[in-house]
Amino acid sequence: MLLWVxxxxxxxxxxxxxxxxxxxxxxxxxxxxxxxxxxILFHYGANIAGVFELSVCAGLITVLFVSTVxxxxxxxxxxxxxxxxxxxxxxxxxxxxxxxxxxRWLGSALPSIVPGAGSGSFQNVFWxxxxxxxxxxxxxxxAGVFGISALFRLKVKEKKHE
Amino acid sequence: MNNEILLLFGCGxxxxxxxxxxxxxxxxxxxxxxxxxxxxxxxxLIFLAAGLFRQDIAFIQSLIVTxxxxxTVLAAVMLALVVGVHRIYGSLDIRLLSKLKG
Numbered sequence: 001m002l003l004w005v006x007x008x009x010x011x012x013x014x015x016x017x018x019x020x021x022x023x024x025x026x027x028x029x030x031x032x033x034x035x036x037x038x039x040i041l042f043h044y045g046a047n048i049a050g051v052f053e054l055s056v057c058a059g060l061i062t063v064l065f066v067s068t069v070x071x072x073x074x075x076x077x078x079x080x081x082x083x084x085x086x087x088x089x090x091x092x093x094x095x096x097x098x099x100x101x102x103x104r105w106l107g108s109a110l111p112s113i114v115p116g117a118g119s120g121s122f123q124n125v126f127w128x129x130x131x132x133x134x135x136x137x138x139x140x141x142x143a144g145v146f147g148i149s150a151l152f153r154l155k156v157k158e159k160k161h162e
Numbered sequence: 163m164n165n166e167i168l169l170l171f172g173c174g175x176x177x178x179x180x181x182x183x184x185x186x187x188x189x190x191x192x193x194x195x196x197x198x199x200x201x202x203x204x205x206x207l208i209f210l211a212a213g214l215f216r217q218d219i220a221f222i223q224s225l226i227v228t229x230x231x232x233x234t235v236l237a238a239v240m241l242a243l244v245v246g247v248h249r250i251y252g253s254l255d256i257r258l259l260s261k262l263k264g
Binding site (some may be wrong): 003007010011014015017018023026027030033034037040041044045046048049052053056057060061064065068069071072091092095096098099100102103106107110119120121122124125126129130133137140141143144147148151152 | 164166168169170171172173175176177179180183184190192193195196199200203206207210213214215218219220221222223224226227228230231232233234235236237238239241242243244245246248254
């Protein structure tokens with residue numbers, strides 16, 4: 001029952017992110033989607049992933065979105081959509097229909113649950129089995145930091161030329 | 163349990179479709195990034211369904227954590243680009259980004 005409520009909330013909030021006109025509401029809606037997703041992760045015992053989802057996606061990314069919306073508020077937002085917003089319920093119905101068709105096919109094609117070998121605890125997987133990936137993640141974070149700093153440095157140089 | 167996994171998978175698929183809808187139909191750059199984020203939420207749900215199917219939550223948790231890091235770096239860089247585009251063009255409309263044409 002709890003899963004149904006959480007998944008229903010998730011879809012409703014995602015539709016809200018598609019429908020709202022104000023970008024601030026869209027950002028808040030996305031944050032709530034992340035919070036509900038974190039709830040689903042907690043429900044299945046994926047606690048560490050849930051904490052990450054809640055703190056990084058619902059927290060950090062929302063702050064980034066809200067500050068970007070604030071910085072670009074004075075800009076021309078352009079025509080919002082190629083289709084009117086009235087089509088969204090129709091689009092949602094089509095998507096749900098497609099989803100049901102795919103699930104029906106998958107339900108018959110999917111074998112019963114296949115238990116894996118079991119990797120032990122999260123700590124074992126993260127620090128031992130996937131230790132090489134940690135290096136990749138550090139490089140990725142550094143790439144993001146350098147990318148953002150390069151973008152802002154470019155703006156400072158442009159201002160000096162002016 | 164199989165039904166719950168299918169439900170999670172279906173919900174993830176629906177979220178991905180809604181994200182692609184945002185990506186295809188909207189012209190505002192911030193909305194496009196939100197579309198990417200919605201697709202990422204759908205992928206996270208499908209990851210979770212796969213982990214439950216294999217009954218290996220520990221492994222899938224570590225993959226989800228990695229995916230969240232990728233998602234965050236991607237969002238930060240894209241939003242920095244949006245601020246840059248706004249300073250140069252004064253608009254967030256993707257049709258005005260004509261200087262990107264080869």
